[in-house]
Amino acid sequence: MKKRLGSQTARIDSKPRIVSAVSMVGPKEGRGPLKDYFDIILSDDMNGEESFEKAESNMLYTVITEVIKKSNLTENDIDYLFAGDLLNQITSSSFAARDAKIPFYGLYGACSTMTESLSIAAMIMDGGFADYTIAATSSHFSAAERQFRYPLEYGSQRKPDAQWTVTGAGAMLLARQGDFPYITFVTAGKVKDYGITSPDSMGEAMAPAAVDTIKQHFKDTGRTPQDYDVIATGDLGRVGKKITEDLLKKEYGYDMSNIYMDCGEKIFNCDEQDTNSGGSGCGCSAVVDCGYIYKNMLSGKIKKALLISTGALMSTTSNLQGESIPGIAHAVSIEFGGMKNE
Amino acid sequence: MKKRLGSQTARIDSKPRIVSAVSMVGPKEGRGPLKDYFDIILSDDMNGEESFEKAESNMLYTVITEVIKKSNLTENDIDYLFAGDLLNQITSSSFAARDAKIPFYGLYGACSTMTESLSIAAMIMDGGFADYTIAATSSHFSAAERQFRYPLEYGSQRKPDAQWTVTGAGAMLLARQGDFPYITFVTAGKVKDYGITSPDSMGEAMAPAAVDTIKQHFKDTGRTPQDYDVIATGDLGRVGKKITEDLLKKEYGYDMSNIYMDCGEKIFNCDEQDTNSGGSGCGCSAVVDCGYIYKNMLSGKIKKALLISTGALMSTTSNLQGESIPGIAHAVSIEFGGMKNE
Numbered sequence: 246m247k248k249r250l251g252s253q254t255a256r257i258d259s260k261p262r263i264v265s266a267v268s269m270v271g272p273k274e275g276r277g278p279l280k281d282y283f284d285i286i287l288s289d290d291m292n293g294e295e296s297f298e299k300a301e302s303n304m305l306y307t308v309i310t311e312v313i314k315k316s317n318l319t320e321n322d323i324d325y326l327f328a329g330d331l332l333n334q335i336t337s338s339s340f341a342a343r344d345a346k347i348p349f350y351g352l353y354g355a356c357s358t359m360t361e362s363l364s365i366a367a368m369i370m371d372g373g374f375a376d377y378t379i380a381a382t383s384s385h386f387s388a389a390e391r392q393f394r395y396p397l398e399y400g401s402q403r404k405p406d407a408q409w410t411v412t413g414a415g416a417m418l419l420a421r422q423g424d425f426p427y428i429t430f431v432t433a434g435k436v437k438d439y440g441i442t443s444p445d446s447m448g449e450a451m452a453p454a455a456v457d458t459i460k461q462h463f464k465d466t467g468r469t470p471q472d473y474d475v476i477a478t479g480d481l482g483r484v485g486k487k488i489t490e491d492l493l494k495k496e497y498g499y500d501m502s503n504i505y506m507d508c509g510e511k512i513f514n515c516d517e518q519d520t521n522s523g524g525s526g527c528g529c530s531a532v533v534d535c536g537y538i539y540k541n542m543l544s545g546k547i548k549k550a551l552l553i554s555t556g557a558l559m560s561t562t563s564n565l566q567g568e569s570i571p572g573i574a575h576a577v578s579i580e581f582g583g584m585k586n587e
Numbered sequence: 588m589k590k591r592l593g594s595q596t597a598r599i600d601s602k603p604r605i606v607s608a609v610s611m612v613g614p615k616e617g618r619g620p621l622k623d624y625f626d627i628i629l630s631d632d633m634n635g636e637e638s639f640e641k642a643e644s645n646m647l648y649t650v651i652t653e654v655i656k657k658s659n660l661t662e663n664d665i666d667y668l669f670a671g672d673l674l675n676q677i678t679s680s681s682f683a684a685r686d687a688k689i690p691f692y693g694l695y696g697a698c699s700t701m702t703e704s705l706s707i708a709a710m711i712m713d714g715g716f717a718d719y720t721i722a723a724t725s726s727h728f729s730a731a732e733r734q735f736r737y738p739l740e741y742g743s744q745r746k747p748d749a750q751w752t753v754t755g756a757g758a759m760l761l762a763r764q765g766d767f768p769y770i771t772f773v774t775a776g777k778v779k780d781y782g783i784t785s786p787d788s789m790g791e792a793m794a795p796a797a798v799d800t801i802k803q804h805f806k807d808t809g810r811t812p813q814d815y816d817v818i819a820t821g822d823l824g825r826v827g828k829k830i831t832e833d834l835l836k837k838e839y840g841y842d843m844s845n846i847y848m849d850c851g852e853k854i855f856n857c858d859e860q861d862t863n864s865g866g867s868g869c870g871c872s873a874v875v876d877c878g879y880i881y882k883n884m885l886s887g888k889i890k891k892a893l894l895i896s897t898g899a900l901m902s903t904t905s906n907l908q909g910e911s912i913p914g915i916a917h918a919v920s921i922e923f924g925g926m927k928n929e
């Protein structure tokens with residue numbers, strides 16, 4: 246009966262299908278190397294709204310409604326929306342859920358939200374509680390910057406290992422059937438904290454959580470990196486990616502070279518676009534997973550992907566009170582091919 | 588296969604048992620009418636910590652570890668922790684999860700978190716993904732006050748329909764078997780917003796969500812108020828409770844008189860304890876559900892309870908930007924008696 250492998254992994258026997266995915270990004274992301282994979286590119290990151298926060302919420306609402314349309318469904322068909330974001334009290338998600346009128350469970354996993362929402366959606370679909378669910382998340386550079394760091398008007402200088410919060414929103418729609426990429430395993434993360442305190446060093450803070458979840462996924466499932474065409478962490482950036490790759494090889498013997506990418510490194514031409522270590526934010530792995538990964542799975546270029554969105558769970562208050570930055574990472578295994586339309 | 592009734596309710600066939608519950612409150616709650624039902628009462632709401640936020644996180648960690656001990660289990664036995672709180676980026680939960688070392692999915696449902704976490708835990712247990720899960724949440728008067736309203740030092744005057752955030756934490760531990768109260772249905776809420784903008788009028792803002800979820804629970808399950816010994820909303824307070832009771836009767840014909848209580852009204856002697864409309868916060872329904880309701884179920888005084896924690900999903904930013912306050916409510920049906928130990 247128990248569909249649990251090892252200590253942290255759930256086996257998703259019914260293989261919920263990701264029947265559509267929609268990604269929406271800001272102008273800067275729309276000039277980056279993955280621009281051809283995004284469904285909607287804003288020319289103005291205000292998105293027709295009067296505040297950054299409302300712009301973000303509207304982006305999330307847009308990808309939710311677009312993924313429903315793309316699946317030829319209506320809002321009434323969707324059993325649950327699982328969504329969260331970085332803003333205090335996840336207001337982007339709450340206001341988007343208000344307008345979407347779908348039963349809503351709000352999540353907070355910081356930048357791990359894309360795979361957190363996918364994980365919970367997959368388990369609840371497999372439990373037989375839903376025909377259709379949506380997993381979604383968003384972030385906005387300007388909203389995050391003024392909430393977590395400095396008002397943009399200060400023009401503060403960014404540190405070399407700092408990252409750039411992606412302006413973007415992504416949504417995936419899960420269904421029971423169809424010839425689409427499907428979820429096979431989800432590995433839940435534990436919170437890991439190695440004492441990093443600088444909010445400019447998110448990649449370093451989150452790397453131990455990524456390492457722990459990836460290692461545990463392999464242990465629980467008996468898989469190795471060679472079972473995947475792509476292993477994609479969420480937003481560790483160049484610095485965190487290197488730590489993760491090195492630690493997994495040195496500590497656990499898992500060699501991910503050639504198949505390992507980080508969405509934060511991939512979404513920008515970091516040097517030309519002045520994003521230092523790379524992209525970050527809930528929207529980073531959301532748009533790369535919903536855009537680049539999903540479309541490459543549909544076209545057959547990627548058959549097996551392990552997605553690991555990574556979150557830094559601090560607040561400005563915890564930071565000011567001297568707490569270090571705890572990280573978390575949730576993994577979802579997505580595969581396509583070898584399963585007939587049922 | 589699909590275990591879904593109507594548009595918002597899940598039938599939980601395996602009936603996960605709530606094998607233990609632990610409630611912990613501050614000194615003010617410990618002087619209130621429900622004091623004999625709480626497991627731990629603090630004499631100092633700083634809880635030995637140096638900030639209100641750390642005091643809250645430590646309370647949450649304490650109820651998590653205590654509920655594990657009370658169940659004669661260890662942290663390694665717990666498959667998932669589902670928790671959230673009111674603080675920005677749910678730091679109370681994240682830091683508690685860091686110390687508890689349990690696979691963690693963070694939630695944000697504002698004061699609806701107790702039944703949100705119970706709902707997701709119940710579905711994931713029923714799906715066969717876990718033997719043991721914990722649903723938990725917390726709030727702290729002083730941490731919430733300075734985050735959402737004013738610094739305590741201002742000594743600002745409270746409006747007549749204002750509520751008092753409960754300093755409290757509650758945790759329930761779910762297992763597959765045992766002769767304990769069990770979960771039978773969970774009804775997911777939709778976000779409802781009737782245009783209330785004052786953060787002093789939370790009860791009014793949340794009442795429409797409570798009405799909608801309770802009405803939908805009855806429609807989906809075919810039950811009526813008379814099927815329950817107790818129907819308990821989370822923290823509508825005296826004002827919101829009256830609106831909810833009136834609307835359910837006038838609009839939908841459901842008469843809840845005699846069996847309807849609100850945890851926020853019940854936890855304080857509102858007039859004597861100067862809490863105006865009553866208690867609020869994630870901890871409010873958490874400690875009343877884990878204390879008063881759960882213990883009265885164990886003793887046989889309550890056989891069927893419908894718990895509806897209620898959340899106001901705004902932030903200070905959304906409020907300052909002129910947004911109204913969206914509400915949400917999630918319902919969980921808990922029953923005891925008539926089922927043999929399996």
